[in-house]
Amino acid sequence: MRFLHCCLLVCLYLPSLVLATGVAVGDTAPATQLPNLADNSTTSLHGLKGKVVYVDFWASWCGPCRLSFPQLEQLRGELGPQGFEVFAINVDEFEKDALAFLREIPVSYHVVRDASGDTPRNWGILGMPTGFLIGRNGVVRKVHQGYRKNDGAALRLEIIELLRE
Amino acid sequence: MKYAFTLLLITALCGCETVQPWERGSLSKEEMAWQSDVMESSLQNQMYTSKEASSGGNGAAGGGCGCN
Numbered sequence: 001m002r003f004l005h006c007c008l009l010v011c012l013y014l015p016s017l018v019l020a021t022g023v024a025v026g027d028t029a030p031a032t033q034l035p036n037l038a039d040n041s042t043t044s045l046h047g048l049k050g051k052v053v054y055v056d057f058w059a060s061w062c063g064p065c066r067l068s069f070p071q072l073e074q075l076r077g078e079l080g081p082q083g084f085e086v087f088a089i090n091v092d093e094f095e096k097d098a099l100a101f102l103r104e105i106p107v108s109y110h111v112v113r114d115a116s117g118d119t120p121r122n123w124g125i126l127g128m129p130t131g132f133l134i135g136r137n138g139v140v141r142k143v144h145q146g147y148r149k150n151d152g153a154a155l156r157l158e159i160i161e162l163l164r165e
Numbered sequence: 166m167k168y169a170f171t172l173l174l175i176t177a178l179c180g181c182e183t184v185q186p187w188e189r190g191s192l193s194k195e196e197m198a199w200q201s202d203v204m205e206s207s208l209q210n211q212m213y214t215s216k217e218a219s220s221g222g223n224g225a226a227g228g229g230c231g232c233n
Contacts (some may be wrong), residue, residue: 061193091187120187
């Protein structure tokens with residue numbers, strides 16, 4: 001009976017143990033290569049090494065993502081020449097939803113797609129959207145969960161600081 | 166019988182799956198919401214609690230007149 005109780009506890013707590021893993025501040029960003037949303041070519045995060053990169057996990061149904069896109073586009077327009085890049089990973093179940101979102105809010109930065117859920121699982125995403133600010137050396141410097149109206153200003157200062165390093 | 170039930174319970178629990186943040190697309194659809202219209206639901210709640218003279222019972226302070 002005690003054995004059965006142990007099994008019961010393991011079954012209850014196993015999902016939370018799985019959730020505990022993920023990318024944290026100080027970790028090297030995992031190698032990520034995904035197909036672009038617009039065509040069949042792929043983009044690799046490793047190919048952006050040497051730049052300050054904001055990896056943004058987003059979905060068309062996510063309200064705060066609607067807020068973050070114009071701000072990220074603006075930041076990339078301003079700080080792109082200094083070495084800032086956005087790597088947006090779409091996790092929509094249906095590609096058409098993501099394309100409709102981008103028709104409404106067009107952006108010029110890299111938008112790749114992973115409908116399998118492997119990439120957000122590897123990165124340990126706990127909410128939508130989640131952003132990872134990665135330094136020029138490929139190390140995660142900040143994990144940003146959710147997105148509010150004034151987050152763009154704080155993010156801009158953090159990016160500028162990283163660009164100076 | 167007791168062992169069989171416990172085993173059944175364990176097996177059933179192993180089938181539990183957490184909906185991950187990136188899998189909530191279907192749940193976020195309008196037809197999946199408890200309330201189809203949040204504003205209308207709030208208004209109906211206001212009327213109901215005031216008519217029942219139980220304003221405040223739903224988490225908000227106020228009188229029973231339905232005017233606040």
